Amino acid sequence: MPLLATRQLTKRFGGLAAVNQVDLTVEPGAIVGLIGPNGAGKTTCFNLLSGFLRPTTGSITFDGEDITGWRPHRITARGLVRTFQHTTLFHDMTALENVLLGLHLSSRLGIGTVLLSRRVYPPDEVARAREVLELTGLGAHADQPARSLPHGHQRVLGIAMALAARPRLLLLDEPVTGMNLDESGRVMSLVKEIRDRGTTILLVEHNMKAVMGTCEHIVVLNFGQKLAEGTPAEVSTSRDVIQAYLGAGIAHA
Amino acid sequence: MPSKTPGQAPGKAIIAIVIAVLVLLALLVPPLGGDYYVHLLALVFTNVILAASLRPSLTCGQLNIGHSGFMSIGAYTSALLAKHFGLPFELSLLSGAIVAALVGVVIGYPALRLRGVYFAMVTVAFVEVIRLIAQIWVPLTRGMSGLSGVPKPNLLGITLTTKASQYYLALGLMLLILAILYKLERSRLGLIWRSIGMADPLAQSLGVNIAAHKLLAFMIGCFFAGVAGAFYAHFIRFLFPPEFGFLMATNILVYNYVGGRGHFVGAIVGAMFLSLLSEPFRGSAYETIFFSIAMLLTILFLPGGLITLPGKLAGLRSWRAASAPSPSPAG
Numbered sequence: 095m096p097l098l099a100t101r102q103l104t105k106r107f108g109g110l111a112a113v114n115q116v117d118l119t120v121e122p123g124a125i126v127g128l129i130g131p132n133g134a135g136k137t138t139c140f141n142l143l144s145g146f147l148r149p150t151t152g153s154i155t156f157d158g159e160d161i162t163g164w165r166p167h168r169i170t171a172r173g174l175v176r177t178f179q180h181t182t183l184f185h186d187m188t189a190l191e192n193v194l195l196g197l198h199l200s201s202r203l204g205i206g207t208v209l210l211s212r213r214v215y216p217p218d219e220v221a222r223a224r225e226v227l228e229l230t231g232l233g234a235h236a237d238q239p240a241r242s243l244p245h246g247h248q249r250v251l252g253i254a255m256a257l258a259a260r261p262r263l264l265l266l267d268e269p270v271t272g273m274n275l276d277e278s279g280r281v282m283s284l285v286k287e288i289r290d291r292g293t294t295i296l297l298v299e300h301n302m303k304a305v306m307g308t309c310e311h312i313v314v315l316n317f318g319q320k321l322a323e324g325t326p327a328e329v330s331t332s333r334d335v336i337q338a339y340l341g342a343g344i345a346h347a
Numbered sequence: 348m349p350s351k352t353p354g355q356a357p358g359k360a361i362i363a364i365v366i367a368v369l370v371l372l373a374l375l376v377p378p379l380g381g382d383y384y385v386h387l388l389a390l391v392f393t394n395v396i397l398a399a400s401l402r403p404s405l406t407c408g409q410l411n412i413g414h415s416g417f418m419s420i421g422a423y424t425s426a427l428l429a430k431h432f433g434l435p436f437e438l439s440l441l442s443g444a445i446v447a448a449l450v451g452v453v454i455g456y457p458a459l460r461l462r463g464v465y466f467a468m469v470t471v472a473f474v475e476v477i478r479l480i481a482q483i484w485v486p487l488t489r490g491m492s493g494l495s496g497v498p499k500p501n502l503l504g505i506t507l508t509t510k511a512s513q514y515y516l517a518l519g520l521m522l523l524i525l526a527i528l529y530k531l532e533r534s535r536l537g538l539i540w541r542s543i544g545m546a547d548p549l550a551q552s553l554g555v556n557i558a559a560h561k562l563l564a565f566m567i568g569c570f571f572a573g574v575a576g577a578f579y580a581h582f583i584r585f586l587f588p589p590e591f592g593f594l595m596a597t598n599i600l601v602y603n604y605v606g607g608r609g610h611f612v613g614a615i616v617g618a619m620f621l622s623l624l625s626e627p628f629r630g631s632a633y634e635t636i637f638f639s640i641a642m643l644l645t646i647l648f649l650p651g652g653l654i655t656l657p658g659k660l661a662g663l664r665s666w667r668a669a670s671a672p673s674p675s676p677a678g
């Protein structure tokens with residue numbers, strides 16, 4: 095059974111079908127890439143999957159359960175967690191506090207624990223947060239305010255926070271944007287490491303080297319529609335795909 | 348923006364001593380100060396409750412410019428129940444607070460889905476609607492003639508006849524409510540509020556039900572505004588609809604901005620400072636001007652509010668010290 099499956103997923107903004115009748119399947123344990131030119135509908139797709147937008151039509155099934163129209167916090171609670179294309183952090187807090195919040199906010203709380211907890215950060219959570227920071231390579235920056243971290247570290251911190259929410263499926267929206275070769279290489283091996291620890295990955299990325307080197311399966315979107323899908327080799331030699339990217343390239347020039 | 352004030356944080360013991368001294372001073376006001384100060388300070392305490400009870404919503408990033416509407420509901424509910432049904436003060440106060448909180452839910456449920464300025468506009472409309480209802484519903488509220496003859500507060504059946512005893516009641520209520528609100532803000536709940544205020548999509552993506560939490564925070568604030576209103580009603584014993592209008596609502600907001608929103612004490616400092624300083628202008632046209640100027644000066648010179656002043660002064664001093672030997676600081 096696939097972990098995630100959409101059927102005829104569609105989102106219209108006025109006349110524009112940003113996502114148009116997309117069938118998307120993600121098998122458990124996979125790293126799937128979602129690519130396409132600018133404006134193809136990738137982020138909109140993520141917004142639909144994570145509940146930030148309601149689909150116009152179509153359905154989303156996660157782990158056998160129909161989650162169409164659920165609100166984001168419920169979807170997160172089921173283990174589907176997303177990151178943002180534009181770096182989104184609690185900027186005034188330290189890296190450690192950011193991850194702690196990721197842990198906190200996602201843990202189920204009763205009235206009692208909310209009101210009566212004396213210590214805002216219990217030691218086991220601090221330990222777990224430090225673990226996540228170590229895993230993501232931010233261990234040395236734990237006590238630095240998020241806003242003062244370099245861009246690359248900020249992007250990784252976004253992933254660390256999502257990890258703290260214990261995802262079974264992690265949606266990464268352009269995790270290596272604006273990173274140099276070295277940094278993006280490290281992030282892509284982190285992505286593999288996360289998968290090896292049991293989290294399935296759906297990844298949006300423009301950096302083709304990163305996508306082709308990491309994903310086992312790739313879905314290509316163009317103008318909201320699924321244009322092609324297959325292994326990296328299949329997709330990168332597909333006529334339609336090359337056409338779409340070239341077309342977009344010419345339009346941009 | 349919530350940020351830590353620069354400079355060294357004072358130790359817990361020092362804070363405890365400061366609080367103890369302040370409370371002791373407050374306890375000494377009735378025997379040592381005159382009736383004027385007793386009356387004035389009891390009203391200041393009400394303002395402190397109002398300012399602090401705006402914080403849960405503010406922390407969630409919600410601009411509520413209608414808080415005095417909930418104060419009004421608490422005041423009228425408690426006054427009418429006590430006057431017409433002889434309800435003891437404890438119960439009428441609680442009823443006032445509960446009705447204010449319920450109205451908060453009714454208003455908040457649809458309004459909190461609106462973002463930023465749209466939510467603020469709803470709260471402005473709300474406070475004016477409440478004022479109009481109080482003005483127009485003459486059989487119930489006596490409208491612009493004002494509701495008089497509100498019974499004095501009583502506790503466990505004993506009527507608090509002296510201003511001094513009512514002052515202690517206000518002090519007690521304020522300390523209790525501040526303790527509750529502070530505890531909430533420092534709990535996980537407060538952390539959730541902060542996360543919503545800082546970046547609500549992120550909070551949502553990490554599992555926070557932001558609609559529910561915004562509503563809860565709003566409701567808690569309305570409840571305590573209702574308490575403040577109920578105390579006010581039985582203390583002043585005369586309710587006049589325009590008292591709870593838009594002006595009062597903006598004042599509550601200004602207390603928070605001038606005091607500083609980055610820390611809980613900001614609301615207290617702001618409410619104390621401004622309501623004492625604005626006392627000479629109370630009820631006159633100068634009151635508005637005073638609050639506008641205070642707000643303007645804060646935005647221009649102390650965006651973090653009065654609570655950041657010590658840190659700024661310390662920074663200034665060390666800058667002076669550092670730049671004294673070399674007249675042209677590197678830049």
Ligand SMILES: Nc1ncnc2c1ncn2[C@@H]1O[C@H](COP(=O)(O)OP(=O)(O)OP(=O)(O)O)[C@@H](O)[C@H]1O
Pocket residue numbers: 107110112130131132133134135136137138139179
């Ligand atoms: N909230 C919205 N309202 C109206 N139109 C929108 C909205 N969000 C996205 N769109 C439009 O939908 C289309 C798809 O946008 P989307 O952000 O999903 O693209 P994308 O594939 O993520 O692009 P990029 O690679 O640049 O991030 C674009 O034409 C965009 O302008």
Ligand SMILES: [Mg+2]
Pocket residue numbers: 136137138179
């Ligand atoms: Mg995008």
